[in-house]
Amino acid sequence: AQSVTQLDSHVSVSEGTPVLLRCNYSSSYSPSLFWYVQHPNKGLQLLLKYTSAATLVKGINGFEAEFKKSETSFHLTKPSAHMSDAAEYFCVVSDQDSSASKIIFGSGTRLSIRP
């Protein structure tokens, strides 16, 4: 069975400092993993995805994530936070070998940026 756990419901960092949003997953199959960002009253935008290619995935807006199978983790990082990064972030896991309905959302992490 699949599951995804976002370890922090809220992360607050100062502008210009690194960002780390943590995500752990479990999957019976070879997982695809995604990070989405949601700004207030908006839909979700894909930041990056892992689909069994390179384990270090680079996404938009300077974000990247590393797939670590041994740790079952897919943490999202950014070297230097910007005010515009303040949003809700969702880690998502899906099975590559099953239908798209087996997509599981994490509970979300709210990222706040201090000036």
Next chain:
Amino acid sequence: GAVVSQHPSRVICKSGTSVKIECRSLDFQATTMFWYRQFPKQSLMLMATSNEGSKATYEQGVEKDKFLINHASLTLSTLTVTSAHPEDSSFYICSASGGWGTGELFFGEGSRLTVL
């Protein structure tokens, strides 16, 4: 990337009326679309999976007669909230699958429903 358009973005209605929300895939054909509900400061809750040309598959606890889903074409799915009540007020989001096996979803901008 693929574009999914959702309309209306905001709707206010009186209790007892019905509201229709549209979800369109603008530049690709989506055989499967998903409808979610999101409460404030919470994650997305999958309500139903909409399959083109067949009945939608509802998640446990979601009332089929309350939330009518129609997916009559490969580019359009609609969610109708029937006899809306204040507790139905929420943010509703649709998404479309980017293709078999990839798992990637393309999301609409969401619809904020307020029932007075």
